[in-house]
Amino acid sequence: MTKPESAGYDYDVVISGASLAGSAAAILLARRGVRVALLERRSDPEAYKVLCTHSITANAYPVLDELGLVPAIEKAGAVRNEARWYTRWGWIEPRAAPTGPELPYAYNIRRSILDPLIRSRASETPGVDLLLGHQVTGLVREAGRTTGVRASTPQGEREIRARLVVGADGKDSAVAKLADVPVQQYENARFGYLAHFRNLPLHGGIGQTWFLEPDMAYAFPNDDGVTVMAVLPDKKRLPAFREDLEGSFLSFIRALPEAPPIDSAERVTKIIGAVNYPLHSRKPTAPGVALIGDAALTGDPLWGVGCGWALQSAQWLAEAVAPAATGRGDLDRSLTVYERRHRRRLRGYQYLAADFATARPFNPVERLVFSAAARDDAAARHMHLFASRLISPLRFLNPVALAKASVVNIKHRRASVPPAHLSQTGA
Template sequence: MDYDVIIVGASIAGCTAATAYGRAGLRVGLLERHSNPQSHKTLCGHFILGGTHDTLQRLDFWQPMLARGAAVARGLGVWTEAGWIVPRPDQGVPPAISLRRSKLDPLLREIAANTPGVDLLLGHRVVDLVEDSAGTIDGVVAVTPGGERLILRARLIVGADGHRSTVAGLAGVAEDRAPNQRFLFWAYYEGAPMNGPGDGQVWMLDPDIAVCIRVDDGLTQVGVFPGKARLREFTEDREGAFGRFVEQLPDGPTLTGARRVSNFVGTTDYPCVRRDPTPRPRLALIGDAATASDPVPAVGCGWAFRSAAWLADATAGTLAAGGDLRHALRTYRRAHRFIDKWDDLGRADALAAPPNAIQRAIRRAAVHDAAIARRLAMFSMRAAAPSVLVNPAVAVRAAVGSRRVSPSASHQPL
């Protein structure tokens, strides 16, 4: 074998897995189709939810990200029709972090490339998979920057190549696609004051959603996620529609006098795509190759880090010992069910339907009930299983508590 592990795709998921495997003493081939080590994903909000904080700390990524200027968010204010849900700093909700992909991707690539045992093969485009006599995938065929066809073999092949995964396509992995009834655009601003509570804000406008967060270099990212009923408005005059949308946000950021330092980034359609993360023997998918969820709750980057870490945790020891990968991959598959549960909720929310009675009650109650507000924050940060908020006891408490709430614009922490 050329390697213990071949990973296709050197972005968040691929670099995370490669680094973890290399630190475990394994030989890793990390293939990336782009030749430029500074290449990066553009269509990504790069807000890494607090549920990923422990993973970033354990992998020693958190401090390097801070060194590159990443902004940390310790509490987002959430606007609802009942008023602001304002975070409290002492509730133990893990912090989120944001570093633009133009900095994050090269950083992770640098860390992976400097990890002993990892070969970063830039400009290597995978065009086929290699199977043994039993039909088990045990390698890839890649075209080098010079046009040479190269066969590389490994005991484990990992697809970390995004929601349009070439590896998954070549392996014949089925896709489960679900619609998204919102579209999205965002831009970066210099000198755009935030006027809402917390160190970032989310507006639940039903069906529209908006966000405002700090990012690296002192910039502010403002994003809108309107329902598709407003698509024509944005198609005809994107800048004007964006400005009008933000101007109408309660306590929204002040864009007048601010300087927009980027183009508008976004798309008019972002379907949800899911694949089996362990679709064939000795083949695993991580990151968007396994699950490309609704981007509104900002889960993509976190799922990439976490799924890569779970895969390495489950399989590194078996690979090092030369053992049978079947049990190890089943362990990874079980861990990945955490993402599947969240993706089920995300797919339902992506339909942009009005909130149900329980959701409305939880939002109203969270305006004044610190315990429910904390659960809502843990839920939003994907720092626990969905049951942290979606359970009968919370529903009953919210139903009782919400009756005492009247609409309020208070910014006072709970």
Template sequence: MAQDDYDVVIVGASLAGCTAALLFSSMGARVALLEKRSSMDVYKVLCTHSLHASAMPVLERLDLVEALREAGAVPNYASWWAEWGWITPDHDGTVPFGLNLRRETLDPLLRRRAAAAPGVDLMLGSAVTAMLERDGRVCGVRATHGSKEIELTAPLVVGADGRNSAVAAAAGVRTRESRNLRFGFFAYFRDFPDDDGLSRAWYMGSDCAFSFINEDGIRVIVATPNKADHLAAFKADLATSFRDYIRALPDAPHIEDAQQISKFIGVTNFPLFQRNPSRPGLALIGDAALATDPVWGIGGSWALLSAEWLVDAVAKSLDNERELDAALGRYGARHTRELRGHQAQIRRYARSRRFNFAERLMFSAAARDQQTATHLYRFGTRLITPTQLLTPRAVLRAGKVNLMHATH
């Protein structure tokens, strides 16, 4: 059996794994980056293709923003529809924005950047079969690589292998699952007449839909209806049901005037997963730690951010297991602190419910007031927490806006 020693073994060479590999490389670590698929050009298919403003500092730190722009990435300026009308935050340069780029383009670009980084060994076609443990802590992985079985040892193993994480399963990390009472299908379209470059979202009670602009004038159109009212029809005739659902949207995108360039892609069951992000010798990042509802398009951004949180927590402790495990505890605590409130709100909304009182207050005021719209945008891109969204000052302003509207 072939063996090798590293500072870090990262399993999964997608957004989270490649980000972690690049950041560890920049700090001088020797990294094994394992990917079970054998092609450099594979990519995640089920994705909204958005990197929110909250993740832009990570891209800037990686010196990737210009490369993404050269690959065609476009600003994800957005507008949302709710029952009170359209909500459009300021797009005047004072509000930070993210980028949209299809994973077909993004994933290979990031993987090649990671493969070229000093100290990173990218091992395509490597599937983890077991965790190596010593004295109760993870200390490496056993994997198949081509026709060989290999063992890679390291003081830190990172699971960046997605919602169905083989690392989490092999390490016995418990998965907490929440039901999602919506389902989703999407397709790619291009050549929309008079395209204004805005991404759009529709929040219609228990139903949602999206239109995300991407590179080369391509849009991904997404239907995310509630299961109770729509699933049977979509199963019976997907193409007709999808088109009828999109055409019924307020100010609907004219898909009949555009060219559909892909098949319909989607799933009827997409639960939310949450796992403890760390234990001695082991960390989980990206969807391996927390797989959220794609309705909010935030998963890719959290993949980048969780990778950065991990590296910043542990990079100076890789040569001391006791200090490393303490640092892993700090990473886990930060991951929970940063995302717990967001995930709780997302999990509740995934029950296919209508907006609650606080959401109705803020969305209705945002449709009537630019300042509230911009404040709500900051929450939507996860630049602020649910608590920061509902500060007394913000709630008071929203209440005054709605009261003035009611009296006119």
């Protein structure tokens, strides 16, 4: 029965998209007393996102914990996403300090496992109605604000009214377009292809990333002994990949430093990818509308941060709007709180990612910190915190960190210069 404070609305919130961001938001909102309609355009409850890094960065671990998903994904075989990174100065290999805590982590787990799992949890959450086969085709508008959606369903067109409409429908968000939310786009000078391999041994059994300036590659071990192997070359290489995708993909991997032995592994999927994958940034709110996940911000896939930000933005939204969504507060003010938090937490990362997406070589500051991280354990841990999106770009590149990196590199250069009496004898 409709609650008195919800008169005139079918639900408090309607969410378009029942993947990571949408399902997480539905669970977190419903636990705070919000009545949620969770719409998914696909009718199959086992549907999942195919083109993905399949990695959840450590910044999202607290969200997984709040959702109660950690035991379930570990049981499903999720792999802690430890990693090492190749640079021209050698490998950056973060390790916990001898007397310190273990390094923060989250998980690598294929979306074919993760998406149905979190969607099922959402459907079982009191206060959430999962509506499969519902595709948003329009918005209901009153007095300049959105008050619901129109959706195409297996039974025909349907109107669902709510105080708040949430777009969790990906980078090409229909909700964002229908609400005329402005978008800023940054071109990506790289393209990307990936495939899954079973029984592909990796050094140390952990993830590997290659910074080849400008080309990139990564290998992320996942559940069930499957590794995601991705290449992200400069678009100058695109003609060769178009002429021979499989040959170019495999040759690229074989040429990597300490290349994984793909010829002895079993490839279990097709090679898939995207030639054009621009970065998008949208204002995450409009009157009666909020955007989360890729609908609000689509990062460069080479950083593997999309899943983590999808979960984080869902949590930020739930914390900001839950009371107002039930009629017990000012919704516009709550949306402003969410917008400011989203912008403060993610804008700096997106700025750096958009700059690096031009496929330029490392700039002087990056050369300083990456070279130091390849030579010093403390600098490598600092790099790990940034790659895990646990410290901001400003903290990553703060004057103290840069000074420490400079000291590391000065000591390295001094240690590399032979003593004068040896150099004079030609030793």
